[in-house]
Amino acid sequence: MSEPSDARTRFLRLHDALRTRICLLDYPPGSRLSEEALAAEFGTSRTPLRRVLAKLEDEGLVVSQHGVGTIVTDVDPGEMARTYDLRRELAGLVGRLSPVPITDQIVADAAGFLKRGEALLTRPDTRSLARLNMEYFHFGTSLTRNEALREMSERLYYRTARIWLTATARLDLADETAIFVSELRDSLQALKARDGQAAADVRRTHISLCIARVNVLRD
Amino acid sequence: MSEPSDARTRFLRLHDALRTRICLLDYPPGSRLSEEALAAEFGTSRTPLRRVLAKLEDEGLVVSQHGVGTIVTDVDPGEMARTYDLRRELAGLVGRLSPVPITDQIVADAAGFLKRGEALLTRPDTRSLARLNMEYFHFGTSLTRNEALREMSERLYYRTARIWLTATARLDLADETAIFVSELRDSLQALKARDGQAAADVRRTHISLCIARVNVLRD
DNA sequence: AATCTTTATGTTGTGCACAACCTTGATGCG
DNA sequence: CGCATCAAGGTTGTGCACAACATAAAGATT
Structure with a gap:
């Protein structure tokens, strides 16, 4: 029961694993993913694996070129800026479109994220x-019942996650950690007040600030 | 040059063809799509066709069940309502996020759509x-340079297109045609004034009205 | 008659072999 | 030496055969 292991489940597992590796820069932009090697690693054949790569390509994380290889994409700064613009707007919509009522459990979860964040302050x-950040993002999208909004937000998140990560490497890690923790703190405050829109606005604001910080790197 | 016919192009053609058939109700909800039959019709094998079906499944237009078949989805009214909510918001964003400057060509295109719409008035x-409506929708999304916004809007459009179409069948075709033409008229006015935001608001408003008209059918 | 079992049939999922294609390096020629 | 040509190796794309699975009908059993 803990492992249904039907085709769909295996597909989702594979997809999630590769997506995480790409977004955590285990596979940096420009890397070549070998279908055969990956198939061997995951104990399957190329056929199911190719379906996963096709989805990743649809999501804009890789591109496959006949006779060349499947390459992890590098991101165009201009397009990324526009994607961030949209992410900011969607974050605000989470508070307005079919928001879930804020329960004690949700507040407890937010408190848990804050605790984990604060632990990172001493050892960044x-x-x-x-x-x-990735887990907290999923928590944020879970605050709306609008499935389409959740889906689009996640799609865009995974497309921009690497940018923030590379930027963090060039900015100051301690600073970025502190900023993120303050976001968690603000978010928890809003949720304690049972104000979902305020929590969404916190996220919206921090995305705006994040855009600004990343943009200075381009100058 | 007019037909590159490489793998990617064939894939896109197949995908577009099937998506159009589904959204035009050539394949009504509940239909079973035979991989073998479709492969034969398009002169290919199951392998490339399965990739197309996988994308359609990712887009929510079909579901594949092992041992059963690939079935065109029927849409849950509640989820559709929420999807429409999001579409409405995205339509407004087209006017705000990276709007393209309104050129004479754009105005001419809008006039062309109006002309075609008016032709439908006499013979619905x-x-x-x-x-x-489908072509006009793509015209609408082309008014932003934000690729992600275009992509998400289209994704959601194709997921809801069938709802509007089935609703139109139960509403009055002549009425719906007239309403659509009035939208084209309002849109053309806004574009003539070189006001992209106003044009986006026209679309936004009409989506709202469309939601209201479809909703009365549920009572 | 009702119900369980079995079997036949059709479907999607998987693995593998080969085709199509690109890149790279060697080789020959000017 | 420069450059074109070609051959070799590796990669993704395609086709096909078979496995895994679900369903429905036929048959056996109670």
Whole structure:
């Protein structure tokens, strides 16, 4: 029961694994993913794996070229800026479109994220920060019942996650951790007040600030 | 040069063809699509066709069940309502996020759509109306340079297109045609004034009205 | 008659072999 | 030496055969 292991489940697992590797820069932009090697690693054949790569290509994380290889995409700064613009707007919509009522459980979850964030303050680590950010993002989208909004937000998140991560490497890790923790703090405050729109606005604001920080790197 | 016919192009052609058939109700909800039959029709094998079906499944237009078949989805009214909510918001964003400057060519295109719409007034036809609506939608999304916004809007459009079409069949075709033409008229006015935001608001408003008209059918 | 079992049939999922294609390096020629 | 040509190796794309699975009908059993 803990492992249904039907075709769909295996597909989702594979997809999630590769997507995480790409977004955590285990496979940096420009890397070539070998279908055969990956198939061997995951104990399957090329056929199911190709379906996963096709989805990743549809999501804009890789491109496959006949006779060349499947290459992890590098991101165009201009397009990324526009994608961030949209992410910012969608973050605000989470508070307005079919928001879920804020329960004690949700507040507790937010408190849990804050605790994990604060633990990172004393021992900053890029990878842990990225993972926490990823989990916290999913928590944020879970605050709307609008499935389409959740889906689009996640699609865009995974497309921009790497940018923030590479930028963090060039900015100051301790600073970025502190900023993220303050977002968690603001978010928890809003949720404690049972104000979902305020929580969404917190996220919206921090995306705006994140855009600004990343943009200065381009100058 | 007019037909590159490499793998990617064939894939896109197949995908577009099947998506159009589904959204024009050539394949009504509940239909079973045979991989073998479709492969034969398009002169290919199951392998490339399965990739197309996988994308359609990712887009929510079909579901594949092992041992059963690939079935055209029927849409849950509640989820559709929420999807429409999001579409409405995205339509407004087209006017704000990276809008393209309104050129004479754009105004001329809008005038062309209006002309085609008016031609439908004298001889209403569901299928022609649906096709025109589809083309006009793509015209609408082309008014932003934000690729992600275009992509998400289209994704959601194709997920809801069938709802509007089935609703039109139960509403009055002549009425719906008239309403659509009035939207084209309002849109043309806004574009003539070189006001892209106003044009986006026209679309936004009409989506709202469309939601209201479809909703009365549920009572 | 009702119900369980079995079997036949059709469907999607998987693995593998080969085709199509690109890149790279060697080789020959000017 | 420069450059074109070609051959070799590796990669993704395609076709096909078979496995895994679900369904429905036929048959056996109670």
